[in-house]
Amino acid sequence: MKAFNKLDGLVCPLDRANVDTDAIIPKQFLKSIKRSGFGPNLFDEWRYLDHGEPGMDNSVRPLNPDFVLNFPRYAGAQVLLARENFGCGSSREHAPWALDDQGFRVVIAPSFADIFFNNCYKNGLLPIVQPAEVVDQLFRECEASEGYRLTVDLQAQTITTPSGQSFAFDITEHRKHCLLGGLDEIGLTLQHAEEIKSYEAARRQSQPWLFHQA
Amino acid sequence: MTAQTLYDKLWSSHVVREEADGTVLLYIDRHLVHEVTSPQAFEGLKLAGRGLWRVDSVVSTADHNTPTDHWDEGIKDPISRQQVETLDANIKSFGALAYFPFKDKGQGIVHVMGPEQGATLPGMTVVCGDSHTSTHGAFGALAHGIGTSEVEHVMATQCLVAKKSKNMLVKVNGPLPAGITGKDVALAIIGKIGTAGGTGYAIEFGGEAIRSLSMEGRMTLCNMAIEAGARSGMVAVDEKTIDYVKGRPFAPTGAQWDAAVAYWNTLHSDEGAHFDAVVELEASDIKPQVTWGTSPEMVTDIDGIVPDPAAETDPVKKGSIERALAYMGLTANTPVKDIPVDIVFIGSCTNSRIEDLREAAAVARGRTKAASVKQVLVVPGSGLVKAQAEAEGLDKIFIAAGFEWREPGCSMCLAMNADRLQPGERCASTSNRNFEGRQGQGGRTHLVSPAMAAAAGVTGHFVDIRQL
Numbered sequence: 001m002k003a004f005n006k007l008d009g010l011v012c013p014l015d016r017a018n019v020d021t022d023a024i025i026p027k028q029f030l031k032s033i034k035r036s037g038f039g040p041n042l043f044d045e046w047r048y049l050d051h052g053e054p055g056m057d058n059s060v061r062p063l064n065p066d067f068v069l070n071f072p073r074y075a076g077a078q079v080l081l082a083r084e085n086f087g088c089g090s091s092r093e094h095a096p097w098a099l100d101d102q103g104f105r106v107v108i109a110p111s112f113a114d115i116f117f118n119n120c121y122k123n124g125l126l127p128i129v130q131p132a133e134v135v136d137q138l139f140r141e142c143e144a145s146e147g148y149r150l151t152v153d154l155q156a157q158t159i160t161t162p163s164g165q166s167f168a169f170d171i172t173e174h175r176k177h178c179l180l181g182g183l184d185e186i187g188l189t190l191q192h193a194e195e196i197k198s199y200e201a202a203r204r205q206s207q208p209w210l211f212h213q214a
Numbered sequence: 215m216t217a218q219t220l221y222d223k224l225w226s227s228h229v230v231r232e233e234a235d236g237t238v239l240l241y242i243d244r245h246l247v248h249e250v251t252s253p254q255a256f257e258g259l260k261l262a263g264r265g266l267w268r269v270d271s272v273v274s275t276a277d278h279n280t281p282t283d284h285w286d287e288g289i290k291d292p293i294s295r296q297q298v299e300t301l302d303a304n305i306k307s308f309g310a311l312a313y314f315p316f317k318d319k320g321q322g323i324v325h326v327m328g329p330e331q332g333a334t335l336p337g338m339t340v341v342c343g344d345s346h347t348s349t350h351g352a353f354g355a356l357a358h359g360i361g362t363s364e365v366e367h368v369m370a371t372q373c374l375v376a377k378k379s380k381n382m383l384v385k386v387n388g389p390l391p392a393g394i395t396g397k398d399v400a401l402a403i404i405g406k407i408g409t410a411g412g413t414g415y416a417i418e419f420g421g422e423a424i425r426s427l428s429m430e431g432r433m434t435l436c437n438m439a440i441e442a443g444a445r446s447g448m449v450a451v452d453e454k455t456i457d458y459v460k461g462r463p464f465a466p467t468g469a470q471w472d473a474a475v476a477y478w479n480t481l482h483s484d485e486g487a488h489f490d491a492v493v494e495l496e497a498s499d500i501k502p503q504v505t506w507g508t509s510p511e512m513v514t515d516i517d518g519i520v521p522d523p524a525a526e527t528d529p530v531k532k533g534s535i536e537r538a539l540a541y542m543g544l545t546a547n548t549p550v551k552d553i554p555v556d557i558v559f560i561g562s563c564t565n566s567r568i569e570d571l572r573e574a575a576a577v578a579r580g581r582t583k584a585a586s587v588k589q590v591l592v593v594p595g596s597g598l599v600k601a602q603a604e605a606e607g608l609d610k611i612f613i614a615a616g617f618e619w620r621e622p623g624c625s626m627c628l629a630m631n632a633d634r635l636q637p638g639e640r641c642a643s644t645s646n647r648n649f650e651g652r653q654g655q656g657g658r659t660h661l662v663s664p665a666m667a668a669a670a671g672v673t674g675h676f677v678d679i680r681q682l
Binding site: 015016017018020022023026027028030031032033034035045051054055083084085088089090091092093096111112113114115118119122123172173174185186189190192193195196199200203207208209210211212213 | 230231233234235236237239241243250251253254257262264267268270278279291293294296297300311335337338343344345347358359360361362363364366367370371372373375377379409410413414440443444445464465466470471473474477509530531533534537628629630647649650651652655
């Protein structure tokens, strides 16, 4: 996994509540058997004026000039500013894959759906929860000032605005450790293989009906 | 010992180890695998030279991409076909307890197949790379959707890295009125608490109305827990649970059955157990539900009207309503009963089980599709549901009514196969999500129960099935 430490990134504001993972990456792109290449189809139905299908040359498709991701001032944004319940719906990890592939490293919102929130951490993408009034302030500042950037420091657990105002954010120690180190979580878990085996052996004794000859 | 909730019991019995910050390794008993969210996980295992930790925990089927007609012609879309063939190849090389491939008689939507095979049992942890895994909580199991990285993690380690959620009790008091289904209860709950109301919680559904639901109704309810924001929903074990499980292919038998039942009967919240949040509804207040917007919380009942954004003071909510009405092609204050439908979809992991098809057939019997309705699709949840429905003659009722009787699969719930809405088409759907584009780009979805969907199919608009 990609490590995350500190980022100073351009911010793109997506002013909608309840953005679901179907909107983040529509179903037709889930037919891929790869993890990469989803970026051009991020928010496909909002981003383009035509209907997108896998295999199309996205560079020649008509862009929706009213969709924020297409505004020239937000080109190259790495921080997505969003509203409540971001990432609700389907568990598709293609959603964080698409955000990552597009170049986003941080999503800030008042709340996230649980599965999406969890999926982000597995891909070096940092989801940050902030109170609604802070998010409101960031939206106002971002929309008012072209080139608006935020500094996100994972070690310090802070977001800092261009004027120097800082906001703290929470993250569990485990997730922070994995993100900072870009660690392979499976490898970490397998360090406890003996504990898993002994748990499993006890379970096989107490609930033998859960085990079969495959 | 302190009183525990059902969720507390399920959680604590699966903790392998716990870190200081509360992060645990949670042991997983059952891993359901389908073609869409697994290829990258299998690829990850191959690249790392890893295998499955426990082959007999894996039960798999192909459901999202499979067509629901012309099975003799195979899967025409080459990208869909590649994904299904990739699953075939991965199961062949990694192994599984059971695999129900495309066209197998046991094939079906993963959340229909698991319970009907007895692959879902009370007391289990059940995961799948699919948010509607919450369905399996109907059996007193801890079940939730996971992402593909977690699919790979469970394959390699039999564990998830997880943190415990908070406990929520949603209690539906009193007997369920006639004509009110698990779907109506689910939508009424989401209407009350919102699509983020359950975020951070595991929800237990209780109360007299829930106890009176069949296992199918409980599965519908738990299926929709995710639409209330909760990764997992659950219902305590009772006689209905045990009766449903008995005799299924992967259910225990003999002395093991007796031991299992003794354990399963402990799977309920203790008297006085603490819930962090309690929500109560009166069953007698619940009428047939219909969604009007682009989020499951945008719901009203059959006597309701489309809301007026002018009456909303919160600017974010007001914007959401305006955007939803524009997308849905609806005018504020329109009575729900006046909304005409073009297409009806009866199916999905929410409502494609035998009881759902019986309820739809009871409405379709002796009636015919309204001339204004272009198509009524009936898609059974699995090959076994299809066979059962045909044994009961339900297929003939649907066909006589002008409905289409299809092969099993996820179908128009998410439109990954060829079954999809055209832009602007309006659908009465028994599925779980009315998001923009969910059933096809530009398609407009109204979520309803199977009986309400069938009634819309024969009348051309929403009607109160209690008065049909």
